[in-house]
Amino acid sequence: MVSRSEQRFIRINLITIIVTLLVILAGGIVRSTGSGMGCPDWPKCFDRYIPPTDVSQLPANYKEKYVAGRLKKNEKFAKYLESMGKVALADSIRHDKSITIPEEFNPTKTWTEYLNRLAGVAVGIFLILTVVYSFTYRKTAKRIIVLSILNILVVGYQGWLGSIVVSTNLAQWVVTVHMLLALVILAISIYTYNYAKQLSKAPSVIMYRIAWLKGFLFFTLVITIVQIVLGTEVREAVDVIAKSLAYGSKNTWISKVGEVFSSHRDLAILVVIANGVVYKMVIDRFSGKAAPLLTARFMLITLFVQLLSGFALAYIAFPPAAQALHILFSTLLFSLQFYLYLLVYRTSTYKQ
Numbered sequence: 001m002v003s004r005s006e007q008r009f010i011r012i013n014l015i016t017i018i019v020t021l022l023v024i025l026a027g028g029i030v031r032s033t034g035s036g037m038g039c040p041d042w043p044k045c046f047d048r049y050i051p052p053t054d055v056s057q058l059p060a061n062y063k064e065k066y067v068a069g070r071l072k073k074n075e076k077f078a079k080y081l082e083s084m085g086k087v088a089l090a091d092s093i094r095h096d097k098s099i100t101i102p103e104e105f106n107p108t109k110t111w112t113e114y115l116n117r118l119a120g121v122a123v124g125i126f127l128i129l130t131v132v133y134s135f136t137y138r139k140t141a142k143r144i145i146v147l148s149i150l151n152i153l154v155v156g157y158q159g160w161l162g163s164i165v166v167s168t169n170l171a172q173w174v175v176t177v178h179m180l181l182a183l184v185i186l187a188i189s190i191y192t193y194n195y196a197k198q199l200s201k202a203p204s205v206i207m208y209r210i211a212w213l214k215g216f217l218f219f220t221l222v223i224t225i226v227q228i229v230l231g232t233e234v235r236e237a238v239d240v241i242a243k244s245l246a247y248g249s250k251n252t253w254i255s256k257v258g259e260v261f262s263s264h265r266d267l268a269i270l271v272v273i274a275n276g277v278v279y280k281m282v283i284d285r286f287s288g289k290a291a292p293l294l295t296a297r298f299m300l301i302t303l304f305v306q307l308l309s310g311f312a313l314a315y316i317a318f319p320p321a322a323q324a325l326h327i328l329f330s331t332l333l334f335s336l337q338f339y340l341y342l343l344v345y346r347t348s349t350y351k352q
Helices: 003-031 064-083 089-095 107-137 142-167 170-197 212-242 259-285 291-315 320-345
Strands: none
Touching: 003 107, 003 170, 003 320, 064 107, 064 142, 107 142, 107 170, 142 170, 142 212, 170 212, 170 320, 212 320, 259 291, 259 320, 291 320
16 A cells, blocks of 8 residues: 555656656757857856846846856866866866857847756756655665655756856767766656555566566667767767858758767667567567556657657758757657666566
């Protein structure tokens, strides 16, 4: 029997997962519209809690002011990297000329980025609520409390990294780490959600061996993460190319990316095959309305939409909507795979 407080935790945790996915969608919209530098400072936006709507609301020297602020923050970040032994990386940040180029005020981009930040705040609020309600498990499942607190810390680090993304003018490697941390936050939330749900249930038992399914599902999860990283690198390369072409000739961007796009495209074939194999293995072992079977079906639908958006990006001149959908559904695919892995991991084979 699940108590009301436990039901509340599970419900809040699920909402947190959904809101996190929406934040990733918002981040995709920010990226696809080039609004990442719409707010040149962090956590405020143009030194305001509610950003301006017109350039007349800004001081005459606003460009110089925010460039100087970025340079100051980058110097601190460079020293932090040096303390970790990353001297070359620190030097590259110090000598990155793009950081000194001021951004023109654009109200649409400013408010797009601002709304993205508000969505991030919403995630933080829900994560705090999960920590509060996680204490209902203080006697039965302390790991839920520990992981919920850990997730808050990861989000805090993610927020700090977000400020670095802004101050480094969207430095490529920082954006990649930012994306990976989003996956970590999702994974922790999905784990605590699943663990809380399974506490009151007996482990599933089926007639078929599932060791191969567990192993292959883990492999599929790993290559999906690699694919997401490659996709982020492709997007970063496209940003550089687009900027060099003054954001014109969109139909040539992908052709200029080079080897990283080829790797991303080729790995996509393996991802499709791996997910297809996982789906076949799941339907062979589960039936009816079993959670693994339903999750696998959603996983396949997500993969299909992901492929369509990827095709649009590669061959239909990078439409902004496809960019946002591609990021969202790649993350959703990872989430479903991870949830399926947790479900299958807890399943055992019946032994006579």
